[in-house]
Amino acid sequence: MTSDLAATSVDVDRPDGAPPAGRRPGWRAAVRWESGLVLVLVAVLLFGSAESSTFLSPSTFFYLGTNTGYVAIMALPLMFIVMTGEIDLSVASMLGLSGATVGFLWHHGWPIWPAFAVALIVGALGGALNGVLVAKAGLPSIAVTIGTLTLFRGLAEILLGSLTVPAPGDRLLPASLTKIGVVPVPGTQLSYSMLIFLVLAVGFGVVLHRTPLGRSLVAIGLQPEAARFVGIRVNRIKLRLYILSGVLCAFAGILLTLQNASVSYNAGTGLELNVIAIVLFGGVSIFGGRGTIPGVVLAVAIVGALQMALTQMNVDPNVQNIVTGALLLLSVVVPSGGEAVRRARARLRRPAPGS
């Protein structure tokens, strides 16, 4: 969708072999989904400000950041994984395991920074486990990561049990760090987690849209066989993406622990679905090979803003699920609906030259 490579190879990939000559100019295809997202974002902002007088205030923006930032950080590596045609359902469990690791070590008297380091290493190891099973052993990523989803959450449960850290008698987490949950970055209304997400997003965007590695991801997603034949180390890239995902999810777990100033084993349970919803709503194709960073950033903004608006309207968080689900549904139904119409039109046109 973004790059010429993606735009042209989609046609090659399409089994019905629509003639490339009939295609619209590349830039129209490139802006279609993302420009739709911009319109949705504007609509959400208008809706929010109409429904709640406090919606367009700096504090709303800050809370949007704290509520969405750590989720958005997990969406970035997942986006790359989905682009290669795989999936990682274990992200939220890794977040929980990382938080539990920090909590466990803190409870046993460790200083905070070494505890963070161990949590990140746990993230890398967990990601490597996913990666080895998917890329080296060739197991289906959906089954592997459902397994590690359960496994990581289970390990978190073993570490902390029913304990909430800091437990009575424990030291409090350092206030100089837990302040990221209550004060924005000085001089702005950005939460720290949102700022980190934006910085990471720029980095991911440069890699995806401006480097050979980014092109490789697109190629792997569109044609894994062909990608291997042109010398792309498909399995090595996938393995490294899973490790990256593990590390960043562990990092998100640390952020969440600090924001809440406490942690229990079930932090972030079920969040994997939100992360996937953001990635897919951002226009990343579940079949791999398509996706843009601006799309994912817009999806983060939309999901976050909608959540804030509905919360300020006192809509039950469980009922808000309907909106998340509807966005997810839209993200596949709209493109496929277009595809279905095109199929029907092609069927109407085909008999003419034949007769």
Next chain:
Amino acid sequence: MSVQTQAGPPVGGAQASRLMGLLRAREAGIALLIVLVVAITGLNNHAFLDAQSLQQLLTGAALIALLGVGETLVLVTRNVDLSVGSVVGLSAYVVGDLFKNEHIPVWSGFALGILLGAVVGALNGLIVTVLRVPSLVITLAMLYIIRGVDSMIVNGHTIDPSAIPSAFTAVGYRTILGVPWLAVIVAVVVAIAGYAMRSFRSSRELYAIGSNPDAAGLAGVPIGRRVFTAFVLSGALAGLAGTLFLALHAQVDNSGGSGYELTVISAVVVGGVAIFGGSGTVVGAALGALLLNTISQALVASRVSAFWNEAIAGALLLAAIGFDRWLSLRVTRSLTSARGAHRDV
């Protein structure tokens, strides 16, 4: 059992029976594992072999096994249904609400629960087959939407035991000849589905679709209709499971059945159903559910902290898919060597 579905060239009789043996070994292997877990736990803790404790093994696995049957139908077609947990919650609450406010008869509680599930399944099936979009995304979206709708209907209330007819909750705890009703109902469903999946042409076509959708289409299999039916059945069974959930727990709020979808998929995959379609049996799926529940109860009985439960379930799932992979590599190797032998002629 599922050997007919293995795509590949015709193989010699000895080869085929060996294959059959390997695959059949899956159900037998799980059954053996269940017996082992029960026996070892029973040696250390005799209370584990009490009738009541054994009944608990069956009751605790019943709902997941029932959902596993529907999930198997969908998975063999190379699709997935993630909405089952939410359907359980919705049907449990709606049926409970009807008991409470409309005083409907017990049998119609079951009928309405099943119908409600079938409607959701039909919706899933329609979107997946008409728009040709990945079921993973559609049913994930439905998981959210149905849970949201459920929460809207629930609106902070709960159904408590006093609102439910006692004839209905009896289904949750009564036994026939020592076997819980729940287990009997699920066993009947598993038996019917198991027979159908082995013998009916239309069910064999589900395997064909999952093994190779293109080839199945060329062979004249009505793919859309079959996949649609699989989703409707999965939804209907989830609706039934929701009704049984209500009978079993006699109370429900807006969180009933949440997270079941992943437990069901774990159980089914442990039971030997391939996540990418084409193979697996409902009996295996039901045994997978029984194994997971047996292990978790055995941990409790062995006074291992229940905190170990999830980690072990996850490790078991990874072991199961790793084993499947190893098995399929072996089968492929034996098939290729068999083919090589034939080519010499």
